[in-house]
Amino acid sequence: MEFSTVGVVGAGVMGVGVAQNLAQTGHRVVLVDVSDDVLDNARHELRQSLRAYALFNKGAGADPQAVFDRIDFTTDYDLLAKADFVVENVTEDWGVKQRVYERIDAIVRPEVVFAVNTSAISITRVGSVTSRPDRVVGMHFMNPVPMKPMVEVIRGHHTSPDTIETARRFLGGLGKDCIVVEDVPGFVSNRVLMLTINEAAFLVQDGVAPAKDVDRIFTSCFDHRMGPLETADLIGLDTILKSIEVLHESFADSKYRPAPLLKKMVAAGLLGRKSGQGFHTYR
Template identity: 60%
Template sequence: MSRHVGVVGAGTMGVGVSQAFAEGGCRVTLVDTSADALAAARERIAVDSRMAALFDRNPAGKAGEITFTTGFEHLADTCFVVENVTENVEVKRVVHERLDEICPAECVFGVNTSAIPITQVAGYTGRPDRVIGTHFMNPAQLKPLVEVIRGFHTSPETVAATRSLLAAIGKESIVVHDSPGFVTNRVAMLTVNEAICLLDEGVATAADVDRLFVRCFGHRMGPLATADLIGLDTVLYSLDVLVEQFGDPKYRPSTLLRQYVTAGLLGRKSGRGFFTYDIEPVR
C-alpha cells in the first residue's frame, strides 16, 4: 500500500492514529503547529515502535514512513486526512478551511471528534460530501474498531472509501448517523459524568467505583480510569458540547470535573486525575 495519509494534531490521539496508519503500510504525514509537540510525538512513536517489535504487533514488517512537520503544504498530495485537534469548533473551523485550500479535491477529511457533529464541521469546507467522522478510540493503534459517522452530506462513495482504507490497516468499522456524541460518547460521557458525581458526593472512592465496573460488569477499565485516559479536559469539552447541542441538563458536567480541569489535573497526560500516574521521560 502506498497511500499517503495526513494526520493533523500531534496529541495523544494524533500519535496513535499516525501509528495505526503507518503500521498498516501507509505513508503518513503528521502535522502540528507546535514543533515541541512534534518532537514529543516522534519520541513516543519511537518508543512504542520498539514495543510493537518486541511484542510482534507488526509481524509482516510493513510499517510505513511517518513524516513530522509544521507545514500544512506537505498534505498537498494526500488521499485521506484525519483531523485530531482539540474539541473546539473554532479551532476545527480554521484547520478544515486550511485543509480545504491545500488538499486535492478528491481527498477525504476524517474528523476524529468526541462529540462535535460531523455535519457542522463539513460546513467549514467546500467538500461536505467528502467529510466523514472517524472516531478512533484511545489507544488508536491498538483498538480494533473505529466508529464511522455519516454526516448529512457524506456521500456513499466517501463511506465506502473510508471503510476500505480502515479495513486495509486492519480496523473494523461500524457506520452510524450523525448525532452529537454519536453512539459511543452519548453513552460513555453520561456514565463517566455520573461516576464523577458519585465520587463528589462521597458515595464511594474512585478505586471502588471503578472496581465495581471491572469486577461486576467485566469492563477492562472503570469509568474514572477511562476519563483519565481520555483526558479530563476532553471529557469536559465533550459534555459541554452535548449540553449545548441537546439543551438537556442530564449532560451538565460535574462541578468536581470542572474543578479538576481548572486545577490542571487532566488525567494520565498530566500525571494526576482521579488516580495518580508515573510520567517517565521518553528516551
C-alpha cells in the first residue's frame, strides 16, 4: 500500500471520522492529540461509530475490532515520523494550526504531503509556515467522513501538480473522489454554506420561524436531506462560528457578521449533536 501508515492530527469529530475511514480501508493510523482525555473520548466515539456503521452496512466485511486495532491513539507527535501521509484536523484557529504545522514539519519526512482539513483557513498561509509549501494541500472532508464519497480539495498558491495527483490517489484509496478548487476563504462549500447557516440563525433570532420550520422549508420544498440548522448541529456550532469569523475577517464584508444568537449559543455550550443540544435536541 502506497500510504500504509497515515498520521491524523486532531482527535475531534472530524479526526475520528478520518481515522475510521482510513482504518476501514486497511491503513495503519497514528491518531495524535495533546490530551489523554480527548483521546479517551475519541476511543469511545470510534467504538460507537463502528457499531453504527456495522449495523447500517451489513455485509460490508469490516470487522469493528480489527478496524479499531489499526489505530494508535497517542499524545506523542514523534510517532508521526513513520507516516506516509498526514491529515490535520485541529480547530479552525490560525494560531493553533500554525503551532501544529511548525511542530510536525520538523518531525515528518520531507517528501510527505500535509493535507489541511479545513473549512475556511488559507492553504497558502498554512504552507508558508512549513518547509514544504509545494506539498501542502487542502482536503475538506464532510461529516460523517466514512459515509461521504466526495472531498473538496484545495490548491494553495505553491501546491504542486504532483501533490494534487498524490491527493487524488490518497482519496481513491479511501473510496472517495474529489473536486479541486482554488484557495480563497471558505473555498466553494463553506463560502455558500456558512452564509446559509448564518442567515438561518438570524431567521430564528428575529422570530421569523422556529428552527424546525426553517429546516422543514429546505427538506420539504427543496428536497435537501437536512436543513441548514440541522446541518449546523451536525458540524458543531463552535466550528460553524469559527468558520464564519474567519470569513468575516478575511473578506471584511458585513454579510459574514456572525448572528448574535449563534455566538450566544456557543458561549452557552449549546454546540449541536456533540453536546446534545443546539438548534435541535438530541438527548
